[in-house]
Amino acid sequence: MLNWLKVLSILIKKDIKIEFQTKETLITLCLFGLLIITVFSLSTENNSLINQNFGAGILWSSVIFAGSIAMVKFFYHEEQNKTLQSLLVMPVPSELILFSKSIVFFLFLSISEIIIFLISSVLFNLNIFSLKLILGCIVFNVGYSVVGSFFGVISSKSSSKEILLTMLLIPIITPILMFIIATTNDVIRSELNSNFQTWLGVGISFDIIFLTLMSYLFGKIIDD
């Protein structure tokens, strides 16, 4: 039997290869995210006060909603072609299926965030690039990708998967959402928030707890 890391890399390479051929997930993430940003930019004047107050909310609502739509697409094909079933009759631990999906979605999400943030910084005249935000994004993306991949697989069988995924996902990721919005606000307002380390602790704890919980539950749920 192959070692887990090798199997994980084979699964990741396969998903990346499929994405390079279809470009569906990345295009959905970037286009939908940018569309929301553009609508907000049209509806607000270039008022730095508004941007400072609502910039973080605008940025992350675009990432969250674009992410949940892209996630539905990401898992739809697996369900439609029954390729998930195919992996379940292969010598692949079910946790690895979740990890590979999470890692690939993490990559796509990170790429789309770079693009969305670049465009947003121009449209809203925001200076948002800092090490603090990069660290925050990594912690947020890990949690969002793991929880999203878990519910993406579960909701892929449902006829109303788009609604179901969003309804399941957003309440659960509230702690990391609050963390990343607080961090982004600090960066936009150039504030030195003494609570950053506390929030970072919340974000990292969330990631560890949900990575453990979701990988345990994923095996149980997928077996049924």
Place this chain on the structure above:
Amino acid sequence: MKVNAKKVLSLNNISKSYQNNLVINNFSIDFNYGNSVGMIGKNGSGKSTILKISCGLLKPDSGNVLLMGKSFDSTEDGLLIKSRMGVVLHEEMLYPQLTVFENLNFYSKILGIKNVNTKIEELSTLLKLSDYLKISVSKLSNGNKKRVSFAKSLLNDPDILFADEPESNLDDKGKEIVSKIFNDRRKRGLTNFFSTHSKIFLEKCSNQLINLKDFENA
């Protein structure tokens, strides 16, 4: 790895229902290595469910499954069993975005096959797929998709091959190839367990028959 179990598959008192509709009731059967077991029954009699339970894709409501003397309940045993079985279902379970070669290459790597190219070449020759290796699966006919699905399930030369209506979607030539594969496997002491509606295919490929009609009132 050699598993010392006489019975390749044992289903013991299996029951399965879907939303209060009892499909399989207390079904038990076992068979030894080197058999080709064909299963017949009318639509909805539970053929696909029995196959899916046997290969670990479905969990029975009650009863237990032993494959090569091991149970899917243990993760380690489950992985060992899966490395030595092949599954062909109604759905081809292939990535339509990838080419035939890429699909087979992916599954070969997952199964830890050595000499991947040689194995793919050997199977594509056997299943007359050599001309399609560089073609995307989405562009193949249903019959050729089924052949790729067979190639995928034979990559690890499985001890037991599960097939749900293996002859469906295949033309006469395809059916002939598949029946030859089944018979060659049986001669080599390997096991096939399949469901079918075709009496001709059943006669050609099986040496043991399960008629689900016989279990209806069991």
